[in-house]
Amino acid sequence: MKVVIIGGGIAGLTLGIFLNKNNSEVVICERTWIPTNGHAFLMHSDAIAILNELKLAAEPEVKHKSINSYSLKRPKGNEIKHLKLSNWNCIKRVDLIKYLYDLFPKNRIKLGRDFSHFIYENEKVTAAVFKNGDVEYGDVFVGADGGNSIVREAIFDSIETTPVEVKEIVGVCKCTTIETNFLSNFNKFQHKNKGLAFGFIPTCEENEYVWFIQYDTAITDYNGNTAEELKLFSKDLLADFSQEAKAILDSNTFETSYIWKTRDFNLLPAFHKKNVVLIGDAAHQALPFTSAGTTNAILDAKVLAATLSENLTIEKAFTSFYEIRKDDVLQHIQLGRDLKNEFINPSNKSDDDITVPLIKKREVGSIPGKSKPIQVLYFTDPICSTCWVIQPVLRKLELEYGDQINIKYCMGGLLPSWQEYNKPKKKKLISTVSEAAKHWDEVCAFYEMPGDGTIWNEDPMTSSYPPSIAFKAAQMQNADKAILFLRSIKEKVFLEKKNIIKWKHLENAAFDTGLDSARLLKDFEGKAPALFEEDLKLAQRLGITGFPTLIFYTSDFDNQHVIKGYQSYEAFEEIIKQLVPDIQKNIVETNPLHLFSRFSTMTTKELSIIYNITMEKAEMILDELYQKGAIDRYQNKNGNIWLSKEKQEY
Structure with a gap:
């Protein structure tokens, strides 16, 4: 042929x-x-x-040049979106x-x-x-x-x-005056009230950028014929835009630029x-x-x-x-x-609802969501050590019963402040930061989860409210990514000794888990505190006094079962079978790399619990994958956390 x-x-x-x-x-x-x-x-x-x-x-x-983030700004530079990109290249x-x-x-x-x-x-x-x-x-x-x-x-x-309603002026230039934080980003500046935008993306050549101006032809259009006329027209369009836009245009040779008449069929x-x-x-x-x-x-x-x-x-x-x-x-x-x-x-759209201008993968064979027979209210806190060490149990629960259990995450407010926490209501095991440090180390060691309590001596947290409010802000964007965000900030505080009251750590966690970090800040300062207050009131109404607390129920909230503190996986399973006696659990994939395609990080204890094997066997499996270069490792004084090398799609 x-x-x-x-x-x-x-x-x-x-x-x-x-x-x-x-x-x-x-x-x-x-x-x-x-x-x-x-x-x-x-x-x-x-x-x-x-x-x-x-x-x-x-x-x-x-x-090719990997492009790691998308930043959308208004013409003067105030950022309204900031998202991680995992699979895009220039x-x-x-x-x-x-x-x-x-x-x-x-x-x-x-x-x-x-x-x-x-x-x-x-x-x-x-x-x-x-x-x-x-x-x-x-x-x-x-x-x-x-x-x-x-x-x-x-x-x-x-x-x-x-019809051609939008045109693009496109060019490539060398520009040495752009700040280094733009060097792996897709940067776009978009007018709020009319169809006008400017964007630039770094190429694989040093200090080189491909740039574009998009404009609505109903507002204005180009009628010139020379490179100098195109340059003047472009500068006039972007007269009110940021210094980055002006620097790009000043560096550009317009003899090689062109206008793209956009259309489709x-x-x-x-x-x-x-x-x-x-x-x-x-x-x-x-x-x-x-x-x-x-x-x-x-x-x-x-x-x-x-x-x-x-x-x-x-x-x-x-x-x-x-x-x-x-x-x-x-x-x-x-x-x-x-x-x-x-x-x-x-x-016609708010800042939050502006669509990211990149195509996403179509969900092949996706099934519409169905009602799940078991509901769970999970009261937790980002700095609760027992909430951290119970993660292996929750992950196995997700793998085996995730399609039949819906878990709603509620923030409990463990530490309003040390002054409030130490009010003489009842005797507490912890009343100082040094006691918190010792408690974290003891809990993590006992339950064989990596963790380091010395953060309480080096950079102590004064409250768990800021990361809790940040979680509520994350939920406003995407409930699934909010759970990834919560996991990320827990890893930052328990393993990396990062004080997650500080905004930079919350922002990094949001970005790394595919959330819009610019929107997270806006919601953190806006509507999220009220949502956090609703969680606190719900916890008070239900008599929640410790974390973690999980309330399992079916359609009738009166028929409920409560788990407080750390419990074995068998205790969870027993409650599930009491609520739905004929429930069928999923078979967990035996290839550990499949788990790393599901979870971007995993502790040795998590693999041990999920596969029902000893810690020694789990460590051997994970170390073998690490030695082969299939996964990465982060070492902590109480154990390792293992990191997927597979890029997550956001």
């Missing part, structure tokens, strides 16, 4: 390399030269993983094209071929004809010739595209007709707000190569390609349109 690819850009080259590896006969036809125009773009790690499949193990990866187009070009046989790339029309026989295409008179015969023809595809027009006639009913198929922007063009175009082109190439290699008929291979890709493509098209409408009408 001979495949003729029309278009030697990213989609066409990637497909050609995959097909060549599958021993297919492939010819790539390009108009003038292999296109290297364009500046740089964001690409998801999924696409980089595919690119790595194309090379030999010893060959270098495509040059890649220069010229680097990616060169990488792909070097992986494909040069004698099969035919330059100077500007597509003209097809030759048909019995309604099937037998050859592609080019404007220079060349004719290329083949069995399968692939249109990889971009958003203005002539191949698409040849098989489907013209299609209706959306509806999902096609098919990506093929007979033996001609479209990939990349020729098949589907989304508005650029999602940063999905290049990733989609590479995914298209891999999927199409796979379906063609499965010994299906050409028609079935193309149909399978469409069925695999259409849902993702449709999601990207819709998100692009939603983001465009949000951009044009910025006052």
Whole structure:
């Protein structure tokens, strides 16, 4: 089977390399030269993983810069969103094209071929004809010739595209005056009341940035023709923006900048007709707000190569390609349109609700949430040592019964202040920071959980209220990520000896667990204290006097069972079976690396409890994984905590 690819850009080259590896006969036809125009773009790690499949193990990866966070600010620089990014990279187009070009046989790339029309026989295409008179015969023809595809027009006639409502001015420049805290970030400055935004992203070259200005054409438009006119127009747009914006424009050479007219078209009913198929922007063009175009082109190439290699008929291979890709493509098209409408009408959304302009993975085969038969009120506190050492039991509970138990986390307010804590209500085991230090060490050692009480002597906490309020602020964003946040601040205080009253540690924990740290601060100072007060009142009403306290119940709150303090896993299971006698538990995956894909950190005791094995056996398993380089380790005086190397998707 001979495949003729029309278009030697990213989609066409990637497909050609995959097909060549599958021993297919492939010819790539390009108009003038292999296109290297364009500046740089964001690409998801999924696409980089595919690119790595194309090379030999010893060959270098495509040059890319990891982008670790997204920061959204108002024009003057006040931050309204700050989120961790785990799987995004900036890649220069010229680097990616060169990488792909070097992986494909040069004698099969035919330059100077500007597509003209097809030759048909019995309604099937037998050859592609080019404007220079060349004719290329083949069995399968692939249109990889971009958003203005002539191949698409040849098989489907013209299609209706959306009007150009937003334009982007794009450039790349060297700038040495940008602060170092911008060097791994996607930074965007967006106007609150009109469709105007500026953004910049560092490339893999030192002090180099790709930048863009997005503007609503209903507000203004560019009518010039020269680089100097484009520079003046850009500066006028950003006259009220931050110094970073002005520094970027001052450093830019506008001779290489261009204006991108953004538009898209509806999902096609098919990506093929007979033996001609479209990939990349020729098949589907989304508005650029999602940063999905290049990733989609590479995914298209891999999927199409796979379906063609499965010994299906050409028609079935193309149909399978469409069925695999259409849902993702449709999601990207819709998100692009939603983001465009949000951009044009910025006052319709609050700061909290502004959408992050990056596509997320579609949830494949997700099942709508169902009502869980068992409910739990869990009263806890970020600095409660018993709440820390009970973590192994709770994690096993989540693994075996998580789909049937709903746990609601409530903050109990263990330490309002030392003055309030020591009021003569009843005799307490702890009344000073030195006693707290000793107690932590004793509890952690007894329950075989890592922990270090010396923080109470070195940097003592005066209250547990600030981290408790921060947890309520986290819950306002996302209940699941709030639990990750709580785990993170517990690790910071019990293992790293970080005083989690201090905002910098709370902010870092929020960022590391995928929360918007800028919003967390706003809610921490705004609505979260009232929510914390509600938790305190609920605890008082229910007579909660110690932590942890867990109240298990079904639909009838009168039928409840209470666990106070540390209890064995068997005690938890006994209550569960009393509430739902025929309950079935899940089987826990026996591969410990699977647990690290579920939990980003794990103590030896947690593996011991989850697998019901001795601490010695658990330590041996984890150390073996560590020695192989599969996981990392953080050593503490009372034991180790083991760290996943798998990137978490946020």
